Amino acid sequence: xxxxxxxxxxxxxxxxxxxxxxxxxxxxxxxxxxxxxxxxxxxxxxxxxxxxxxxxxxxxxxxxxxxxxxxxxxxxxxxxxxxxxxxxxxxxxxxxxxxxxxxxxxxxxxxxxxxxxxxxxxxxxxxxxxxxxxxxxxxxxxxxxxxxxxxxxxxxxxxxxxxxxxxxxxxxxxxxxxxxxxxxxxxxxxxxxxxxxxxxxxxxxxxxxxxxxxxxxxxxxxxxxxxxxxxxxxxxxxxxxxxxxxxxxxxxxxxxxxxxxxxxxxxxx
Amino acid sequence: xxxxxxxxxxxxxxxxxxxxxxxxxxxxxxxxxxxxxxxxxxxxxxxxxxxxxxxxxxxxxxxxxxxxxxxxxxxxxxxxxxxxxxxxxxxxxxxxxxxxxxxxxxxxxxxxxxxxxxxxxxxxxxxxxxxxxxxxxxxxxxxxxxxxxxxxxxxxxxxxxxxxxxxxxxxxxxxxxxxxxxxxxxxxxxxxxxxxxxxxxxxxxxxxxxxxxxxxxxxxx
Numbered sequence: 164x165x166x167x168x169x170x171x172x173x174x175x176x177x178x179x180x181x182x183x184x185x186x187x188x189x190x191x192x193x194x195x196x197x198x199x200x201x202x203x204x205x206x207x208x209x210x211x212x213x214x215x216x217x218x219x220x221x222x223x224x225x226x227x228x229x230x231x232x233x234x235x236x237x238x239x240x241x242x243x244x245x246x247x248x249x250x251x252x253x254x255x256x257x258x259x260x261x262x263x264x265x266x267x268x269x270x271x272x273x274x275x276x277x278x279x280x281x282x283x284x285x286x287x288x289x290x291x292x293x294x295x296x297x298x299x300x301x302x303x304x305x306x307x308x309x310x311x312x313x314x315x316x317x318x319x320x321x322x323x324x325x326x327x328x329x330x331x332x333x334x335x336x337x338x339x340x341x342x343x344x345x346x347x348x349x350x351x352x353x354x355x356x357x358x359x360x361x362x363x364x365x366x367x368x369x370x371x372x373x374x375x376x377x378x379x380x381x382x383x384x385x386x387x388x389x390x391x392x393x394x395x396x397x398x399x400x401x402x403x404x405x406x407x408x409x410x411x412x413x414x415x416x417x418x419x420x421x422x423x424x425x426x427x428x429x430x431x432x
Numbered sequence: 433x434x435x436x437x438x439x440x441x442x443x444x445x446x447x448x449x450x451x452x453x454x455x456x457x458x459x460x461x462x463x464x465x466x467x468x469x470x471x472x473x474x475x476x477x478x479x480x481x482x483x484x485x486x487x488x489x490x491x492x493x494x495x496x497x498x499x500x501x502x503x504x505x506x507x508x509x510x511x512x513x514x515x516x517x518x519x520x521x522x523x524x525x526x527x528x529x530x531x532x533x534x535x536x537x538x539x540x541x542x543x544x545x546x547x548x549x550x551x552x553x554x555x556x557x558x559x560x561x562x563x564x565x566x567x568x569x570x571x572x573x574x575x576x577x578x579x580x581x582x583x584x585x586x587x588x589x590x591x592x593x594x595x596x597x598x599x600x601x602x603x604x605x606x607x608x609x610x611x612x613x614x615x616x617x618x619x620x621x622x623x624x625x626x627x628x629x630x631x632x633x634x635x636x637x638x639x640x641x642x643x644x645x646x647x648x649x650x651x652x653x
Contacts, residue, residue, distance in 0.1 A: 243616075244612065244615060244621070247615075247619045247621045251436040251621070265617070267617050267618050268617070268618065270442060270618065271439075271442075272619055308602075308604075308613070308616060309615070309616030313616070314617060327521075328604075329602035329604070330609075332599055332600055336600075336602075339511060340511070340514070340602070343515055343519070344514075345510075345519045
């Protein structure tokens with residue numbers, strides 16, 4: 164008799180304990196705040212305005228996601244390498260931070276479908292003779308450490324077996340080194356390349372060519388096991404495109420023209 | 433809440449690469465110490481020489497090396513000289529930056545050590561017919577190096593740790609550079625940097641132990 168009562172209690176206790184396993188999606192809705200990691204020295208995706216407020220494509224994208232969830236958005240500034248520790252330590256829920264969706268990284272974090280796509284340009288020092296991207300062979304080249312284009316360029320230098328690759332810590336140092344002539348060429352997103360050539364902060368540089376790499380698709384990231392949230396965000400990205408909000412944000416932050424196609428022909432997601 | 437499952441397999445696969453990076457780190461630290469000690473001896477002699485210009489050079493060197501961040505010194509070697517058209521590779525920039533820092537600190541250590549050696553020894557050496565140079569090289573300097581041996585070990589440990597600053601000048605073959613490169617690829621931040629920290633710890637611990645053993649052998653009275 165006593166054992167069966169105990170057993171009944173045990174069963175009841177388990178039944179109560181199990182549904183308490185809320186996932187991240189529930190946690191966000193319950194807490195009323197969506198905390199996004201955004202990189203704010205990466206215009207036009209993330210930067211600060213004159214009043215020091217975070218602005219940019221990624222900032223707006225975070226606000227839209229929060230609005231869809233019915234919660235308030237909170238932007239947490241991180242650098243590119245800090246995105247992951249911020250996510251893992253639970254100080255942010257998602258990273259809206261132009262994260263390239265490589266297979267290597269997908270072993271660690273959970274990626275959504277792409278929400279933006281970059282094209283990259285080859286920028287060279289004016290004193291260097293270079294007519295197309297292949298001119299980088301055998302030269303001293305560099306890029307911002309940890310980015311998609313840096314990984315691509317380092318691979319190319321290894322493949323060529325000549326020249327040197329240098330990963331600088333931030334975009335500004337790359338262009339400083341390029342302007343001084345320490346680097347012969349770099350690869351950066353077209354947006355950054357054009358902004359830096361136009362600004363005149365880095366004299367003596369020129370855009371040479373498009374870099375012939377697979378478009379740099381970037382995705383939202385969260386913890387690898389948060390399928391509920393990833394699922395929700397996939398639908399959210401789809402809706403952003405469907406409703407025209409994606410094109411609107413592109414026009415607001417990047418400029419006139421068609422935003423990049425986020426689908427790949429001939430294959431499902 | 434710390435919401436993370438440690439998965440070591442992927443990070444441990446890159447251990448051979450990280451150990452290669454550790455070798456580069458040790459190479460830079462050893463070179464920077466070897467050159468740093470020689471330069472520091474010269475700086476010490478400059479300050480003792482009584483020549484105003486030489487003494488000023490030594491003082492400025494020591495002041496800048498000791499009172500500005502090593503990060504700044506390394507950055508200036510690369511980008512500062514770069515703006516004058518002197519382009520050094522990341523490896524050389526890091527090596528020169530750390531050597532500059534080492535020499536400044538060691539010169540100050542040597543000055544302290546000299547204070548512990550009575551003047552009478554120099555006078556005794558001179559009265560035995562040694563020149564000023566001979567007295568310094570044969571009598572004073574060996575004692576100076578002995579007294580400052582443990583501070584030198586400290587500086588060696590610093591040199592090892594300072595190599596991680598090479599990242600600001602795009603150094604990517606040392607232990608820190610290799611680790612952050614792997615991190616960008618795999619996002620296994622905690623695992624990779626934990627392994628790097630252990631390697632750093634083991635290197636510096638080995639250095640302090642070796643120095644202690646060496647000191648026990650060399651400095652028996």
